[in-house]
Amino acid sequence: MFNSLKRKFKKLYIFLVLIIVFVGVVSTLNAERLRISIDGMISNSYKSINSTNGMINAINNQNRAILIYLQDNKEEALDIFHSNDDEFYKWLYIEKSNITEDGEEELVDKVNIEYIQFSKLFSSLQDYSNGQNHDELVNFYQEKISPQVLVVIENLKTLSKLNENSMYSNKDLIKARIEESIYFIFSISLIGAIVGAAISIVLTNRFFKPINLLVDSIKDPVLFLDKDNKIKFINDDGKKLLGIENINYENKNFLDVLNLPEVYNFIKDPIKNEGVNKIIELSFNNKRYYFNLTISVFKGKDNEVEGVVLILKDITNLKELEVVKKNFVGTISHELKTPLTSIMMGIGLINNKSIGKLNDKQQNIVDTIEEDVQNLNDLVSNLLKISEIQANKDNFNIKSNDINKIMEEVLLNFEHQAKEKHISLELNLNEKLPFIMIDKEKIKWVLNNLISNAIRYTDSGMVKLDGNFDEEKIYISVTDTGRGIPKEYLKKVFERFVRVEGFEIPEESTGLGLAIAKEIVEIHGGKIWCESKVGVGSKFIFTIPLYLNKL
Known part of the structure; x- marks a missing residue:
């Protein structure tokens, strides 16, 4: 059934993708046609106007260079004049290769001729400067060169005006083509959307019917909630078990429909609780049920939560x-x-x-x-x-206790046993260790077990008990210089009746101590683990939260 649904969704997906591709291709081709049209109408004219402005700037700079020359700064003037001569011809050649309008080529040739005449006049000025006085040179500039500069600039402005007029004259035509392109793309997109939506509705109704049947066939409650914890869907068996068959639940907040605060607290932080199994006890119709809560998260943009699926797996029989x-x-x-x-x-x-x-x-x-x-x-x-x-894990005798005092009391009980094996006992306390909420006797049992194991498996050296903390939890560790534990057994040693192969196990070992210690620590909300190296020693660490949640 799942493979069949998968194939059908794949076909639907491919069909919608083909519609999108078709619309995209048609729109792209139309946009490219419009781009080419605009390039022909505007880009070439703009290129000519830009070239004309470049030539005007160049000849103005050359005119300024001549004035500098007349001030007897000849070397600087010649550098400016010749560099702008190159600049002028660069823009002139660009303009020559971009002739698009009637009369434009003739104007470009005229500019070229007039510019050559201007360059010759400057050469003549340089020749006169060897024998003429300064006033005569100034008169030559004013009577010959300056009018020629104006002639060249005037021709360039005429050339620029020709291209500007061409741009404005094509404005309405370009606007019409853009509107035509917009209407065409909109029409194609609308047709594609209508066809895709129609087929999607038909096929989705057909394909999702088996999914609805599948969800409704699940005997455990299944709930779909949005990001605001509003209920969107509950399967039939879920409504029956939760007693809301005749209640309109859609788009209502979870707590407004179901008075289940423990479940609500679980779904309030879906990112944190995704993949977590939480067992809760609920009562419906004077009967006690046990459920294993699991959630799956739907994420949208930037990994933001869009909704969650909550499944309440009935484990009453297993419990x-x-x-x-x-x-x-x-x-x-x-x-x-x-x-x-x-x-x-x-x-x-x-x-x-x-x-x-x-x-x-x-x-x-x-x-x-x-x-x-x-x-x-x-x-x-x-x-x-x-x-x-x-x-009795829900009824631990949780009270505020001084962990330093507990550690001192426990270690004191092993002095005689350690002395018999010539092992030194060390206690490393942190005076700033805060009081913590624990069952004193249960934690003492854990410490007794870890220290007795450390002494039992250590032939010489020391056993050290440490206490430390950070912002969230207290760390307690028991370190020894014993035989150590192979890497592959570091997790298994906390399982019941596990024995490390290849090591002689004392007969008094039952294989249950570490399993019990692990259960006690985890009921307190902490974790326990082992770090060890064969032949060097072992270190067992467990944590207790500083802010213990209500058990």
Whole structure:
């Protein structure tokens, strides 16, 4: 079904693209035709006017150079005159190659002849300057050269006027062609839009019908909301479950239709929560439901949110199974606790020789039984701990606590154990560490587990407990100089019953301690991870937010 829809949408998309391409090609060809027309009517005339202005500027500069020459600055004057001579002929040749109007070529030839005459007169002035006095040179300039400059400039102005008149005379024709082009492009675009819209409406209604059926077939609530959290669509099963079958919800704010503040808080920040799974408990029709909330975000320009799709996946059955599993683990653990206690008491009586003396072989057997029973007892205790945490994670005893004091108390309990292994204990506290909202006993359990593991797997060196913080969270770390953990196990060690291959694991290890620590830290809103290098040591770090959200 999805492949079929995909093919149909592809065909629709290709058809619309072809219409757009057709309109674009026709419009482009028409615009190019108009451009060529304008070039022929205006651009050439403007080019001639620009060339004429260039020649006028050049000859004016040469006239100024002659005046400088008369002031006896001959070297400077000659430089100016000859550089502008080159400039004049540059513009003259451009104009010669751009003849478009009747009579223009004759005018260009006349300008050329008059300019040559002007250049000859300046040469004559230079010859006279060797034998004539200054007054005679000035008279020569005023009587011969200055009138010739005016003749050349007058001819150039006539040439410019000829092209200006041509531009103005073509103005109405250009305007008519532009209007014709605009109407043509608008007509083609309108036809393309009407045809495309008509076909799109027909095909979209046909194609989207299966999608509507698909969405309505989903048994979990599906909601479409715009960027202002106004509801645009809810599938049929969603309306039925949420009890809004007979309510007009469209374009109304989420909270005005559904009094679900926890869900609303989740969708208020869609960018942050996209891809996040949030499990919530809701009650409808006197029945308790559990939903896994997920959202998908539609983005527009500049990655701005245009809308979201909210899916409430019903996981009530899974949640009920989870409760059954927890109850089963708790019940079994409690049932095992009683016989294990009896066995431990019996072993204690045997070791106290209250029922007779044992030989060496019997004593070894009893010692082995005692170790195994102790390991089993630790395992049961950890299973009970997990069951307790999962059952009461919404009811942690969260209070403000001095984390420095807690760290000092915990480390003090391990002095004897560290001394026996010749390991030094270090405590690095930050006096500015703020009080934090935590369950004191649960965090002490995490610290006890991390420090006992560090001592257990360290043969020599030190174990260090650090505390620090930034603007958002507190960082607590336990560093050792033990055997280290291979890179591929740095995440797996926090899973239940995981053991690192290739390492001798102490018999007292149950493989649950780090899993429990991870669960406690995450319930507090923090994270826990490990940094390690084989043969160098390990560092376990966990964080606690400074502003703990309500659990």
